[in-house]
Amino acid sequence: MxxxxxxxxxxxxKQEKNVISAVFSWFISNIKFLLVPGSRVxxxxxxxxxxxxxxxxxxxxxxxxxxxxxxxxxxxxxIASFAVLAPWISPGTFLEANGVYYNQWGPPSEIxxxxxTSFGRDVLTRLIWGARSSLTIALPAISxxxxxxxxxxxxxxxxxxxxxxxxxxxxxxxLAFPGLILAMVFIAIWGQEIQFIMLAWGILGIPYYSRLIRxxxxxxxxxxxxxxxRVSGAGSWRIMFKHIMPNVIQPIIISFTxxxxxxxxxxxxxxxxxxxxxxxxxxxxxxxxxxxQLYNAPWASLWPGxxxxxxVLGFMLVGDGLRDALDPKLKNL
Amino acid sequence: xxxxxxxxRRLIAMIPVLFGTLTLVFVLSRLMxxxxxxxxxxxxxxxxxxxAQMRHNLGFDLPIYVQYFRxxxxxxxxxxxxxxxxxxxQDVWSLIMxxxxxxxxxxxxxxxxxxxxxxxxGVISAVHRNKPKxxxxxGLALIGVAIPIFxxxxxxxxxxxYLVPIFPTTGFKTYEYGxxxxxxxxxxxDAFLSGEFYMIGDYLYHLVLPVAxxxxxxxxGITRQSRSSMLEVLEQDYVxxxxxxxxxxxxxxxxxxxxxxxxxxxxxxxxxxxxxxSGAVLxxxxxxxxxxxxxxxxxxxxxxxxxxxxxVFIITIMFVxxxxxxxxxxxxxxxxxxx
Numbered sequence: 001m002x003x004x005x006x007x008x009x010x011x012x013x014k015q016e017k018n019v020i021s022a023v024f025s026w027f028i029s030n031i032k033f034l035l036v037p038g039s040r041v042x043x044x045x046x047x048x049x050x051x052x053x054x055x056x057x058x059x060x061x062x063x064x065x066x067x068x069x070x071x072x073x074x075x076x077x078x079i080a081s082f083a084v085l086a087p088w089i090s091p092g093t094f095l096e097a098n099g100v101y102y103n104q105w106g107p108p109s110e111i112x113x114x115x116x117t118s119f120g121r122d123v124l125t126r127l128i129w130g131a132r133s134s135l136t137i138a139l140p141a142i143s144x145x146x147x148x149x150x151x152x153x154x155x156x157x158x159x160x161x162x163x164x165x166x167x168x169x170x171x172x173x174x175l176a177f178p179g180l181i182l183a184m185v186f187i188a189i190w191g192q193e194i195q196f197i198m199l200a201w202g203i204l205g206i207p208y209y210s211r212l213i214r215x216x217x218x219x220x221x222x223x224x225x226x227x228x229x230r231v232s233g234a235g236s237w238r239i240m241f242k243h244i245m246p247n248v249i250q251p252i253i254i255s256f257t258x259x260x261x262x263x264x265x266x267x268x269x270x271x272x273x274x275x276x277x278x279x280x281x282x283x284x285x286x287x288x289x290x291x292x293q294l295y296n297a298p299w300a301s302l303w304p305g306x307x308x309x310x311x312v313l314g315f316m317l318v319g320d321g322l323r324d325a326l327d328p329k330l331k332n333l
Numbered sequence: 334x335x336x337x338x339x340x341x342r343r344l345i346a347m348i349p350v351l352f353g354t355l356t357l358v359f360v361l362s363r364l365m366x367x368x369x370x371x372x373x374x375x376x377x378x379x380x381x382x383x384x385a386q387m388r389h390n391l392g393f394d395l396p397i398y399v400q401y402f403r404x405x406x407x408x409x410x411x412x413x414x415x416x417x418x419x420x421x422x423q424d425v426w427s428l429i430m431x432x433x434x435x436x437x438x439x440x441x442x443x444x445x446x447x448x449x450x451x452x453x454x455g456v457i458s459a460v461h462r463n464k465p466k467x468x469x470x471x472g473l474a475l476i477g478v479a480i481p482i483f484x485x486x487x488x489x490x491x492x493x494x495y496l497v498p499i500f501p502t503t504g505f506k507t508y509e510y511g512x513x514x515x516x517x518x519x520x521x522x523d524a525f526l527s528g529e530f531y532m533i534g535d536y537l538y539h540l541v542l543p544v545a546x547x548x549x550x551x552x553x554g555i556t557r558q559s560r561s562s563m564l565e566v567l568e569q570d571y572v573x574x575x576x577x578x579x580x581x582x583x584x585x586x587x588x589x590x591x592x593x594x595x596x597x598x599x600x601x602x603x604x605x606x607x608x609x610x611s612g613a614v615l616x617x618x619x620x621x622x623x624x625x626x627x628x629x630x631x632x633x634x635x636x637x638x639x640x641x642x643x644x645v646f647i648i649t650i651m652f653v654x655x656x657x658x659x660x661x662x663x664x665x666x667x668x669x670x671x672x
Contacts, residue, residue, distance in 0.1 A: 173353035305484030312479040
């Protein structure tokens, strides 16, 4: 208590002083710093170092904050909130979205704001509930691809030699195919269930990421600081995952966001062809069902397609923004 | 001379990849649920004696490694078996040869349009950076990359095909016209050789919508890549030197900068072309074209080993050849690349 009273007293005293005398006293106390070029005041240098750390992040954030990237983030946020808050914000429940009603293919009206699709289901409800399946499959699949792809890529590129050759040949075999066909074959083998779709896309992404990171690791392997770490006695695993990985991970981050959009597109494609899990609500499935009625009821097939476009657009915009913000060559943007 | 050695080396390196792919497909197709023997038996209850005899005829009772070697030998010799999924009993070679020219036609048309136009729009977009031209092109490219192919196809079908009925929406010919005499299988060449020119116009008229759809999407990818690599090239020192020496701006771009930006773009073009040749499955399904994409899906759905194996064989060879051609083009473009 007593200390606070003392501080208040001092504060009141200081306020009575003049501004000019405050500035004057600052000059006097820092005169060595002001007059002697090259001298450093310890306290100010410390602060400058901290400012620099914040400023470099701030430049990244400033470059990241362009209008299009914010639009992308807003789009992703909207779709994610559709997925998470579906029971509360959609006009119908999950059972209502899968029910069977009397009139089908009705035009947009008060009850069905965007119209009706097959079996009389409401398009808007199916749009909102469908966000769940896309995001639920895309995120674990891409995490699987990235984690295993990065590990395999770093290990194979670091060791080199015959290990590298064999692993890259296996990856080439997987890459010699259009991904859609291999995914269809995997789903045909394991069954049309949601966990197998995730697994199939996860496995198909691994060759892409390991190739992507392999080039950078081959370059980074020759750098002097890796040699220095080796000489200091670091083991192979420590070098790989503590020294090399943080430096080669940058194209992976950019590719990651683009790839989420790519996986959502491929999922929609698979669902359109009929290879997705029949228990879940999937936008591509809706488009396939409504295709026959394109002329009578265009709303049933065009709205799901439009929302796929919005979702993928959101991820692509964020990916573009990240790429422009992280690219050191485009400094004068 | 080293180029020929490089080609031979690459062709030899193609063989393990080919074998690996064929082995992978063999393993995967044997793992798939579904029995192709049942397609050869009459409907109804399965007679065990007939089943065993069919199994012996088709060669499925041999040990698995013998089956594997017969499978590889058959593929390379050309004995591709008979199809059970699309046209039952037709031999796979003629089935594929009926459908492949359609896919190749669409692929060639789309790549011609998208390739030339894409490089040009990428260069324009990079040169007029942040001006209205660039913004519009970038916006269109972004939409082209993000849009699902079937959605765009259906949009085109609905707007240009139905509301304003200019172009036909499905199929590749009007039914009454029939087919020209079979010389090569490519409809345009056959119609030209047999003198029925109205078929050519009709065919092209039917192909407008699918080719427009596909080339828009591929154009988007090529434009983005071309823009990005052109921006990188325009920051280089030699461009600055050329400008400082008094070169006209258009000469700087066309003569000095453009060739150097082509290498990553050619990669994207090659990959897109390979993807197209392996059957643009979604486009073919949307527009009702008869190509090998549909054949592939049907064979996976009906577990038709013979069609699947033959198609995988063809697609792998095409993919690897396109990669080889892309690498040769790299060497032609950049004299520093010596294999």
